Amino acid sequence: MDLIYIYGPPGVGKYTVAKELSRLTGYRLFHNQLSIEFVRSVFEFGSEPFNRLVLGFRAEVIEEAARSGMSLIFTSAYAKGVNDSIIKDIMDRVESNGGRFCPVQLHCEEHELMRRVELPSRNDFYKIRKRGDLDALLKKYNHTSALQFVKSLYIDNTSVAPAAAAMAIMEHYGIPAAETLAQTSGQ
Numbered sequence: 001m002d003l004i005y006i007y008g009p010p011g012v013g014k015y016t017v018a019k020e021l022s023r024l025t026g027y028r029l030f031h032n033q034l035s036i037e038f039v040r041s042v043f044e045f046g047s048e049p050f051n052r053l054v055l056g057f058r059a060e061v062i063e064e065a066a067r068s069g070m071s072l073i074f075t076s077a078y079a080k081g082v083n084d085s086i087i088k089d090i091m092d093r094v095e096s097n098g099g100r101f102c103p104v105q106l107h108c109e110e111h112e113l114m115r116r117v118e119l120p121s122r123n124d125f126y127k128i129r130k131r132g133d134l135d136a137l138l139k140k141y142n143h144t145s146a147l148q149f150v151k152s153l154y155i156d157n158t159s160v161a162p163a164a165a166a167m168a169i170m171e172h173y174g175i176p177a178a179e180t181l182a183q184t185s186g187q
Contacts, residue, residue, distance in 0.1 A: 001099035002027065002071040003062060004169060005087070007078040008106035009143035010128045011117035013157050013165075014075040017106060021073055021166040026178035030061060032076040055086055062090055066097035079141035080148070088149060102173045103152035106165070107144065112158050 004021065006014045015031050022029040035054045036045070043050040058074070065072045078087060091101040108116070114135075117128055138144075146152050153172045157165050170177070 001066045001069050001094065001097070002173065002175065003066070003090070003094045003099055003101050004071075004073045004173070004175075005090070005101065005103045006073065006075045006106060006169075007087075007103065007147075007152075008108075009113060009138060010077050011113050012106045012108050013116065013162065014077075014106055016121075016162045017155075017157065017165045017169075018073045018075050020162040021169055024163075024166050024177055025071070025073075025170065025175055027071040027073050027175075028065070029073045030058075030065075031074070032058070035061075059086075059090055059093060063093040063097065066094045066099040069098075077143055078147065079143055080145035082141060084147075084149065087147060091150065100173075101150065102169075103147055103150055104169050105146050105152040105154050107154065107156045108158040109156075 004018075004027065006018050006021075008014055015033070018029050018031055021027065035057045039050050039053045039057065043053065062072060062074060074090075076083070094101045117130070117133075146154065153169060155165050155168055160168075169175070
């Protein structure tokens with residue numbers, strides 16, 4: 001089981017790259033907005049029950065996938081010093097069940113990040129959609145640092161197409177294309 005963990009600031013293209021990677025590899029996509037939307041239907045965003053349930057739900061789903069040998073792609077906006085224990089816990093759950101934790105840090109230049117945050121595609125989920133909101137968040141949390149406890153693949157996708165970023169992830173982690181997987185498993 002592989003857990004491809006794609007992280008970076010809001011608007012960097014995590015979901016877009018993850019969708020392309022899922023298409024190319026056949027790995028299931030468990031993006032962070034799924035758990036947010038699910039729990040937000042009952043509890044207020046940012047409340048104690050909301051945070052506890054979202055984090056618990058993510059960890060349990062990822063751990064069960066690892067137990068089942070199901071490779072996943074997971075996305076989130078990692079904030080250095082705030083999310084370290086959460087990501088370490090997920091990494092430990094994957095590795096203790098025989099899985100491989102494959103972190104990928106996406107980055108793009110600030111002007112591009114600010115342009116992307118206002119794209120209509122961000123309307124599909126409960127996401128930051130205004131430059132001012134993103135700027136405030138980036139000042140409050142360090143969303144641009146790499147994980148400190150494990151080496152990540154770093155991709156500057158300022159001018160890199162999602163398919164090229166997905167291919168770089170596959171190459172770096174030795175992940176075959178979905179067609180290759182089907183041929184080798186006799187399907």
